[in-house]
Amino acid sequence: MEPLISLLKQSLSSYFKDSFPDAEPSDFVFQSTNKDHTGHLTLMVFPLAKLVKLNPDSLAGQLGEHLMNTEWVDNYEVIKGFLNLHLSKPAFQLVLTDASDLEVKIDNTQKIVLEYCGPNTNKPIHIGHLRNMFLGYSVAGILKEVGHDVHKVNIFNDRGIAICKSMVGYLEYGKNTTPESEGMKGDFFVGKFYILFSQECSLQAKPFIEQGLKKEDAEAQTPIFQKANDLLLKWEAGDQATIDLWNRMNNWFYSGVRQTYARLGIDSEKDYYESREYKKGKEIVEIGYQSGVFQKDETGAIYIDLTDKGLDKKFLQRSNGTSLYITQDMALVKQRFDDYHMDKMIYVVGDEQNYHFKVLKYIMEAMNENFSKDIYHLSYGMVLGKDGSKFKSREGTPADADLIVEAVVEEAKAQTLESGKAETLTENEINEIAESVGLGALKFALLKVTATKNIVFDPKEAVDLNGDTGSFIQYTYVRTKALLAKWEGKFESDINFNLHKEEEQLILHLAGFKSNIKRCAEALDPAELALFTLHLAKIYNRFYTQLPILKEDNLDIRGFRMKLTKLTYDLLGKSLTILGVPLPHKM
């Protein structure tokens, strides 16, 4: 689209130079013509009319006449200060050529490291991680597409009180069982003991709560919690038996979560582990304290005073000398920049940590780390249940990622069978289709909503195969694929006939891809790409039902419609791949 628009702008510029030498319009704003009016492109005349102090309609008329002299405009219409342009065949030819080239280039490409997923190793990943992974994966894909050098990394939060709780649970109730002996996926196996711990802990906490303690304080008083705390201390002290158990349980977790990653198509080129980084954080705290950037309070706890930035005092090290969450992130961010020397570090982390990353940036700035400005927190909203409440693992709606994926794939299978299409398919094909349709529906449902917003997620609705869904796009993709498989003729790119409305709209939409993905790359949000792709599928389906393609008699036109089909196929495939939505062979 950009080449044509820039030609039109040039022409308008020179017209203004000749006719209104005093006026220098800063820009000409085009938009696609409202569907209730005829035309393809509309020029906003109001700002220009104001500039030259003319009635908008009469200026619009002048500009329309002028553009009629170019080869790009066939006709024009002026309505209430809007100049609606009817594009010529050469204009469409130009747009089509532009649309045929899917290569996107931007000027300032960067080296970017993107961290996403970040599971805790004490229990299976949940729905929030699904949004995180889909978002991170597709943003990385978008950045790569426009030319950036992107490196995906993961962080395993593998130490701390949480995993110790699972370990205590195992010591109390595990009886030397293993995931293999119980036939359980490793992460669920570990999570089982976390739940057992929590149940026992709240049981033991009851008397304390009745005494008037707050839930958290009461739980801290329980014997079982003390055991977890002891394990944490032993772990930090390097107690071998504790480390061994910790390793066993973490490895069970990794074997489980890696299966989930594989199924979801989630990858990373480097894994970081909190356990390997957290100690370096203390060194940084010490350096900062020595240089006077951080302060110590009367109990010996170290903090940074950010009150002049409108924030609070932020503690960086406990009075007993142990490190905090932010401490290890301070080490980790430095490590990353040492490892990669990148231009930008993107953290895909939920918006409940907005404050955390703001503080992290300030701390690095205060320590004169020049990479502080290159830290970017890609923040996203929560995934909420149907009534707008939080998903909770222990109540009602299952929040575990695997269970949601399973439910969605099962539903896709049921609908495949119900549609009656399954009769000619093998069992294997049906399962493949269910897998890709189910996953596609799930991914699309979480990606189509603007990243910063909370999502109300209803698993049933997401798998509904009608409407604004991944399945709809996949179905369209399969349609184009099926046509292409039957086509042996040549693709016709020359427009030597009158275009139908459906063809025009398809061409115009196809040509919007490049500017769309550039915007997504700047915004670090795949939602717009998701909706662009959905819209493309919609426009193609209209084209498909309204016009004969392979059944068209005229060979040139048939070849031309197949050309449009090929472009749609390529673009749907490209976009879905970037979004991480699987491409089915059949549906």
Added chain:
RNA sequence: GAUUUGGUAGCUCAGCUGGAUAGAGCAACUGCCUUCUAAGCAGUAGGUCACAGGUUCGAAUCCUGUCCAGGUCACCA
């Protein structure tokens, strides 16, 4: 209280740097499969863009205030 994000059709969401009569999908109702995959297409109905001011040729969009909802403001992660 401070700060931050949101409030658009019954529901889920679009609406890009201000532009035409605010758009999709779901749910409801009506049509279209002897013709390239009907997981599709076409149509009907559904709105005080939370509220009140302001800026201007023009405001869902920008500014101010109010109300409502979520997040955060820990020696948790």
